[in-house]
Amino acid sequence: MNKTKKIEDKDLSTEEKIKGAAKKLFTHNGYSATRTRDIAKEAGINLALLNYYFRSKKKLFEIVMKENVYLFFGALIENMNNNPRPFEKQLDFLVGRYIDLLLENPDLPLFILNILQSGKFPQEDKDDPLLRNIQHMRGYFLKNIQDALEKGKAKNLHPFHVVTNLMGLIIFPFIASPMMMARSGNISRKEFERLMIERKELIPEWIKAVIKLK
């Protein structure tokens, strides 16, 4: 049984421990600031096992990155594609689904934005169903927004602004949270989470105001 085969086997405790530790550290600190020795220590395993199971730091990172990209974009796609709904329902669902996701994975956005900036983001891979789906979803959602803009009183507004505002209103609090939750920020972790849940209702209202739907 060769190593390649082994890597494909699931629920191998050691392998999962390594990947879990890697995910935690890579997601929080990024690629360069994470030492393989830190991952090994976090996972409670011998350093050599990291290379035994994953060959290299780079390969391990790519696996973690891909999982994070899937987590981040997969949430959108899953419902966008399958359940066509009226725009307002779609908006509610999207915001709710996303805020839940980020409450569970608060480090995710900064990780994604960093790999986007660094150029590490997986290239357009025609074989990868996710990356194709992101494209698909983009077009679909954009069309919905354009329709909504037609109905609203902000016909001249570039859809870019709507998409950016929607993403920003959802995501930004999470990447700015270290600021808000610092001593000087006066917001506790619990309070922050409460406010994020409030935003599930508020953001769709604000976006409708941007589109001037109501």
Next chain:
Amino acid sequence: MNKTKKIEDKDLSTEEKIKGAAKKLFTHNGYSATRTRDIAKEAGINLALLNYYFRSKKKLFEIVMKENVYLFFGALIENMNNNPRPFEKQLDFLVGRYIDLLLENPDLPLFILNILQSGKFPQEDKDDPLLRNIQHMRGYFLKNIQDALEKGKAKNLHPFHVVTNLMGLIIFPFIASPMMMARSGNISRKEFERLMIERKELIPEWIKAVIKLK
């Protein structure tokens, strides 16, 4: 003449070249992903000069970081403190000033958010006028928002939401720009800049809608 003294001397061409290169690379790639050799190469100087002028990578980073923090927060403070204006004017000014700043320094926000997350952000230093001013400004601006919320029809809205939305609407496009400007994003650099200038007018309107001032 000792090294410490030398470091305080200004407009030494070599020193400036190093700091400039360091600023560029640290701001774009962060601390860990930046090699001192890359800085030396970028500056076109011998590696040893980096340590000769700045002692260590860490010290050089701290200087760059402090300058970036000043650039990022200084823009706010300068006007906030000195020119009390009606909230709406203040809003216009702040948004305009900030978007101009970020058009000139598009890597700044991600840099700041990363050092906030990493805990490298300069600690509350009672001697540092900037850090004291940030606090001052926070209180001042927050009070303005609370007053505006009283006047508007969104009295129950937590000021957190207003501050977060304002920051997010301004800053988020810049950290998400690699996504928008990727092949799949369909937005060119020129178009992006045009849209950011549009936002100078739009964001204050959106914020007023959030507060339900109009």
Next chain:
DNA sequence: AAATTAATTAATCATATGATTAAAACATAA
């Protein structure tokens, strides 16, 4: 049980990387 394969470990390697040194080049002053 014996043989075979897989997983784990301690030790070590090779290179990258931040930092230092000693000497050379350059500038300035006497």
Next chain:
DNA sequence: TTATGTTTTAATCATATGATTAATTAATTT
């Protein structure tokens, strides 16, 4: 010009870090 201080360079150091190896232990198969 010589002397003195400053800046720059090439070479080198010390450690960090990713990776490998050879041996050991554990598990699985025959």
